[in-house]
Amino acid sequence: ARARQPPPRGLPWRPGANERGVRPRPRRPWARVGQRGKQRQRRSPQPFMSAPSTSAAGAAGEAHAGPDAASAGDGGELVLELLEEDEDDEACDREEAQDGWFAASQQQHELQSAGAGEAGTEAGAGPSAADEPAWKDYATVFTNDKAGMGDNMVHSKEHVQRVVYEMSQGSPHFENERRKERAADERASRMEAHVRAATEQALQAARRRADAALTALELTRRSDRAWALFDMDQFFFAVHAQKDPKLHEVPVAVGGIGMISTANYAARRYGVRSAMPGFIAKKLCPQLTFVRSDFAEYSRVSKLFGEALRPFDPEGTAYQAGLDECYVDLKAASAARDETPAETCAAARAAIKAATGITVSAGLAPSRQLAKVASDLNKPDGQYVLPSNRGAVVACAR
DNA sequence: GCGGATCAC
């Protein structure tokens, strides 16, 4: 790991800035840092658990486990991504390998065929089986766990799910969601059939490649970086609350009866969340009030946020992803300030608060992806430090 | 380059 070339550094703060002064953000930006504009050669799709054919991937002693090693799309790739160092070609290769046999690109075709089919014929995507109430299988993002919505909730998850179902069912949106569920079910069935059909030999080969990939990844974790992800708390709402701090005390959503961009913490206790239609939120929380969104203002505050971080980024590692998030490697700043990265992180958060008046949470970790995961763990107005060792990383991933 | 689709915030 030490022998490898360090990743490209020292990118300017705003290369080819767009109107926000923000570098365009690819799906996993860090996988292509320093490679903008270069078209990477695409590999042809590899079926899950295919033999490594004659490619170099199968060569003995090859540290790089090959493009299909982590492409199963079975959930294993999340673990791999969390374990890996994330700024090299291999990470990029693995990402592209996921565009193979079971990749989302297939979903376009599945969506069309699922749409043609009769509603409710596939298990899990129609009226629920047996005596279960119909709302029980209408799973939406609104019943997923979300950091900071654990205790002191007014409504149970089940209540939220039922209200969302009752307010949605029969609508065009609802039917479209059902159609997408059917497509996902079809995709899962295909994958399961493929695994069932695999020979024991193929399964063993796949396990060996997975083990090799894990071993290789384990060597890539580095402790010479201290990636922080700063994420503003209740961002859109917080911008409005600057002018009217009393808003913090009552349930408020940003948006309107049609759609909510975000909600304050008082409203989240009722299950009111980003991307929830306002009329459903009103059902969950009748006293909810709305404020109209103001993108120009969010944009202005976002710039202040980014500028507040510049003194903590002498090497130009910062990357502003969206309006309320920014990745920075704090290693250089913490060395210069003769502090631990955690202390520097806290100082940076204080600087953001001073510049914007809004609290911010942060995660600090050996890779950006881990920093992002960690940033939710002590929200709001907190930070979580994830040390650079396997035990801590695995415990956090779990 | 465009339209369809997906994803993140």
Added chain:
DNA sequence: TATGGTGATCCGC
């Protein structure tokens, strides 16, 4: 009654 705006990627054509 009623399901967004903004910015990005990827695919097939």
